[in-house]
Amino acid sequence: MEHENLLRKIYDLSDVELALLLSLLAREHCLISTPTTELPELVEELQLCATRTFGLRPVVVPCHSRTTVEDFNAALLVAASSPHPSGHVRRSPTDSRLKSEQRHRLHVPPLSPLTMTTTAPTELSAASHIANVVIARDLDRAPRLVQIQALELLRTRRIFTRTAIYAVPKQFLFVAVVSSDSKVVEEAGTRRVVAAQRLVPHLNDLLYLGHWHDPEDGFANIEEVEQSEVEEGKEEREVERTAQSFRSGADEGQRHGWSDNNSWDAESAASSESVLKTSYGQTTADAPAPSRSGGFTTEERDSPNDAVPPAIITTAEISTLAHLAExxxxxxxxxxxxxxxxxxxxxxxxxxxxxxxxxxxxxxxxxxxxxxxxxxxxxxxxxxxxxxxxxxxxxxxxxxxxxxxxxxxxxxxxxxxxxxxxxxxxxxxxxxxxxxxxxx
The missing domain is CATH 1.10.8.80 (Magnesium chelatase subunit I, C-Terminal domain)
Incomplete structure (x- = not known):
C-alpha cells in the first residue's frame, strides 16, 4: 500500500520533477535545456521543484563570461540559521595549521542570483554551507576555469576556498541549465547547424542525464503558485468585504443608540473580523490539509529563514526507490x-x-x-x-x-x-x- 501511494505521487510529477527525482535517486547530476526565452521561467520552476516537491533548499548560480571562481564558490553557499543538513561541515586536517581563527572561515552576505557581481567576495560566515540543490544557469557561458571548478565540485563533493573547505550535504543535486538554441555557421563555404555552446567535455560527460523541456508543456509549479495567489486574493477581498459590512453595521448601531447594550460596538466588530479571518484564512487546527504545494505560500518561499515546507517526495521515499533500483x-x-x-x-x-x-x-x-x-x-x-x-x-x-x-x-x-x-x-x-x- 505504501509503495502504491508513492507511485501515485510519482505519476503526478512533471517532466522536470521526474528528471530531478531520477538524479537524486542515483545521487548524480543532470543538465536541463530549453529555449533562451524560457530560461527565467525554467530556473524559477526548478527552485519551486526543489522546495515544494523535495523539501530541499536551492540556490541559483548565474554564470556569464566574466564569472570568476570566487564568484562561483560564493554563490554556492547559503547562510543558515539551522545546522548543516548533513551535520557539521567536514574540515581538512590542514585546517589546524592555520595561523588564526579569522582565517578559518570566510564570510560574505547572502548573494542574490540577479545582483551577483564579478567582484571578489568578502568573508563567509561559519554557519554558511553549500545548498542542497545548485542551479547553475548558463553554465556553458562561464569561463573554462569556472566549469573546471564545477567539475571538481561534482567529483570530490567539496570546494576549496582560500582558507576553508566546504563539503556538500548528503542530499545534493547540481543542475546545469543551458540554452538549447542553435546557430548556423559557415565553414569553407558550407553551412551547418551546431549547438550554440557546450560544456567542457569532462564536465558534460559527468552529468547523469540530459533533458530538454518543451515550453508547450508549461511549468506546473509556477502555474500552481499563481493560481494559489489568485485564490488567496479572492479570500482576502471576501474577508475585507465581510469585515466592512460589520463595521458598517456597528456605525449604524451607534447612530441608533445600540452601543449601550454592546450589540454593535467596535469590540464586537473587531472580534467578528478576527473570526472571519480565521475561517477564510484556515489558520485554526481544523483547517484542511495542504495541497500538493504543502501550503507553501509566496511569502514563505521568499523568506530565507523559514523552515522548509513538507516535501511531496521525502528523502526516505527517495532512499526506498534507490533500494528498489538496486x-x-x-x-x-x-x-x-x-x-x-x-x-x-x-x-x-x-x-x-x-x-x-x-x-x-x-x-x-x-x-x-x-x-x-x-x-x-x-x-x-x-x-x-x-x-x-x-x-x-x-x-x-x-x-x-x-x-x-x-x-x-x-x-x-x-x-x-x-x-x-x-x-x-x-x-x-x-x-x-x-x-x-x-x-x-
Missing part, C-alpha cells in the same frame, strides 16, 4: 539490446564522439532506476530505449561533413552534407533505436 533484474537479452545500442551509436556515421564508458555506466543505472518508477522489478526494452534518449541527448558530438568516415573513401562532400543536413542528437538516437532489433 534489486531490479536485467535479462540477458535486454542487456544485449542495451550493448547493441551503445555499439550502433559509436558506429553511426553522424557521431564524432560522446559515447563514453561513463555514459555506458549511466545508461545501465538509469534503465534500472526507471523500473521502480513504473512499478516494475525488471528492466524492459522500452525502459532501455527511454534511458538511451536521456543519457546520450547531451553527450553525442556530431561530425562535420568533411570529417565523415566515408570521405576517406572518396565520397562526395555535397552528398554527405545532404545526408547530414538537419541531423541532431535526437535524430541519431531515434535512428539507432529503429536499427537495433528489440528482444521479444
Amino acid at each position: 534489486q531490479v533484474r536485467v535479462d540477458v537479452d535486454v542487456l544485449r539490446y542495451q550493448m547493441n545500442i551503445v555499439s550502433f551509436l559509436r558506429m553511426h556515421r553522424a557521431v564524432a564522439g560522446g559515447v563514453t564508458p561513463t555514459a555506458t555506466k549511466h545508461f545501465e543505472r538509469l534503465a534500472r532506476s526507471l523500473a521502480p518508477l513504473h512499478g516494475l522489478d525488471f528492466v524492459t526494452p522500452a525502459l532501455v530505449a527511454l534511458a538511451a534518449r536521456k543519457v546520450y541527448l547531451h553527450r553525442i558530438l556530431l561530425t562535420a561533413p568533411e570529417k565523415e568516415r566515408s570521405m576517406q573513401w572518396g565520397s562526395d562532400l555535397a552528398a554527405i552534407e545532404a545526408v547530414l543536413e538537419g541531423v541532431g542528437p535526437e535524430e541519431v538516437i531515434e535512428d539507432v533505436l529503429e536499427a537495433v532489433t528489440v528482444p521479444v
Whole structure:
C-alpha cells in the first residue's frame, strides 16, 4: 500500500520533477535545456521543484563570461540559521595549521542570483554551507576555469576556498541549465547547424542525464503558485468585504443608540473580523490539509529563514526507490539490446564522439532506476530505449561533413552534407533505436 501511494505521487510529477527525482535517486547530476526565452521561467520552476516537491533548499548560480571562481564558490553557499543538513561541515586536517581563527572561515552576505557581481567576495560566515540543490544557469557561458571548478565540485563533493573547505550535504543535486538554441555557421563555404555552446567535455560527460523541456508543456509549479495567489486574493477581498459590512453595521448601531447594550460596538466588530479571518484564512487546527504545494505560500518561499515546507517526495521515499533500483533484474537479452545500442551509436556515421564508458555506466543505472518508477522489478526494452534518449541527448558530438568516415573513401562532400543536413542528437538516437532489433 505504501509503495502504491508513492507511485501515485510519482505519476503526478512533471517532466522536470521526474528528471530531478531520477538524479537524486542515483545521487548524480543532470543538465536541463530549453529555449533562451524560457530560461527565467525554467530556473524559477526548478527552485519551486526543489522546495515544494523535495523539501530541499536551492540556490541559483548565474554564470556569464566574466564569472570568476570566487564568484562561483560564493554563490554556492547559503547562510543558515539551522545546522548543516548533513551535520557539521567536514574540515581538512590542514585546517589546524592555520595561523588564526579569522582565517578559518570566510564570510560574505547572502548573494542574490540577479545582483551577483564579478567582484571578489568578502568573508563567509561559519554557519554558511553549500545548498542542497545548485542551479547553475548558463553554465556553458562561464569561463573554462569556472566549469573546471564545477567539475571538481561534482567529483570530490567539496570546494576549496582560500582558507576553508566546504563539503556538500548528503542530499545534493547540481543542475546545469543551458540554452538549447542553435546557430548556423559557415565553414569553407558550407553551412551547418551546431549547438550554440557546450560544456567542457569532462564536465558534460559527468552529468547523469540530459533533458530538454518543451515550453508547450508549461511549468506546473509556477502555474500552481499563481493560481494559489489568485485564490488567496479572492479570500482576502471576501474577508475585507465581510469585515466592512460589520463595521458598517456597528456605525449604524451607534447612530441608533445600540452601543449601550454592546450589540454593535467596535469590540464586537473587531472580534467578528478576527473570526472571519480565521475561517477564510484556515489558520485554526481544523483547517484542511495542504495541497500538493504543502501550503507553501509566496511569502514563505521568499523568506530565507523559514523552515522548509513538507516535501511531496521525502528523502526516505527517495532512499526506498534507490533500494528498489538496486534489486531490479536485467535479462540477458535486454542487456544485449542495451550493448547493441551503445555499439550502433559509436558506429553511426553522424557521431564524432560522446559515447563514453561513463555514459555506458549511466545508461545501465538509469534503465534500472526507471523500473521502480513504473512499478516494475525488471528492466524492459522500452525502459532501455527511454534511458538511451536521456543519457546520450547531451553527450553525442556530431561530425562535420568533411570529417565523415566515408570521405576517406572518396565520397562526395555535397552528398554527405545532404545526408547530414538537419541531423541532431535526437535524430541519431531515434535512428539507432529503429536499427537495433528489440528482444521479444
